[in-house]
Amino acid sequence: MAKKVSDAGGGRSQAVHRALKRAIIDQALPPGAKLPEDSIGERLGVSRTLVREALVRLSQEGLVELRPNKGAAVARPSLEEGRDLFLTRMALERLVVETLSGNLTREQIDTLSAHIAGEEAARTEHAASIRLAGEFHTLLAQMTNNASLIRYVNELVARSSLILALYGRPHSSECAVSEHRDLLDKLIAGKTEEAAALMAHHLDSITARALLPTENSIKDVLATYALAEGLA
Amino acid sequence: MAKKVSDAGGGRSQAVHRALKRAIIDQALPPGAKLPEDSIGERLGVSRTLVREALVRLSQEGLVELRPNKGAAVARPSLEEGRDLFLTRMALERLVVETLSGNLTREQIDTLSAHIAGEEAARTEHAASIRLAGEFHTLLAQMTNNASLIRYVNELVARSSLILALYGRPHSSECAVSEHRDLLDKLIAGKTEEAAALMAHHLDSITARALLPTENSIKDVLATYALAEGLA
């Protein structure tokens, strides 16, 4: 009965989309990277048509820029866009928190707890660590069962990785895992306002770590490295 | 030098996108309407390729549904999606209000005021009235200068028109114009919390008018008509 070759659900174009998205989020394709249609198609074994379709989708999600007649490239959001994005994220994730607070099922609690454990385990692996931190937020959103909310949080989390790639400090573990644990505790306890405050603080600190370093950023960066090397 | 025939900015695909979007929002293409690629292409004088691209974009925006191998159709959001959507809208528009409150420039105030006047003027024309009501919200979002916020509010407002088309009561002027005026006043005065409360109430009443009619909906609907006919 000749099953289809390898199409993990929903059209080959979506497969291309997922592949590129993942590559972008993993920073295998860094911000600014050119995305020529036929190289990609060649590499993935599909025609330009499908690549094009995927690129359109990605551009709608803000992950790639589509410059007319000049081709697509991984988006390079400005610092300002970064700040805006985190503000928007805050507004939406606050809704997530409010929706979930005191309403988590046993099963959901277990899932989240397990995820956090995973984060702790992967603390050393930089790449995985970043991805997992993002997934914690999308996991929370998922549990609200609110379709638009889920979509937007997913999008913003994905784009956040671009921001962090561009403006994040080298070794900052983007999301303190302990803050995730604390947040979960408040959510379980139904302490809505405290949970919201924690989420706010959490996102704020990401923003601060990534976006603010202006004046004395060089010193700070060096300090980090110095510490790691046992200097200073 | 033979300028291009009629391409109002950014590729013909986007033109198709805009055309379809407008048709959907104006309810010229009602929810559920089939969107065959070649009929549309024929009508608009472009090939299926471009129509397809536009349809992909529209599907990402939640305005059309893309059923594999079965073609595209104008989306028919469920009641539940409707409620979710307005919840999400609330979260985002609250951010809009907080951002704008007390920070409107003279020029912005004039623009908004003029727009409201336009809404009042067009109160009788049902179609225009709906469109203008939506535009008031997108106008506010625009003024925040927050790119992601603008995008999402635009999207949600557009999708709201689908919800109202499906579940709105026939003659309800979807957005009470006076509420827009009141909101503007609070924003000018910098009364943030009051403005936010007004916005919440405003969106709530839209939701209530459209979505809630559950149990006794038949009675309510009939009551409305009865009143209109001088009965009861």
Add this chain to the structure above:
DNA sequence: TGATATTATATTGCATACAATAATGGAATT
């Protein structure tokens, strides 16, 4: 040599062609 013009090459924009899948209509059978 340095800047500019010019050709050559690569890449995108769009349309079309063909294969694959679904929708339709009309027998044939019960």
Add this chain to the structure above:
DNA sequence: AATTCCATTATTGTATGCAATATAATATCA
């Protein structure tokens, strides 16, 4: 008359081809 089956038609999925535009490489001139 209702229903199943098959053939026909319409529509989508994908690849490819050609024209248009950008990028590069090369040559030309000051």
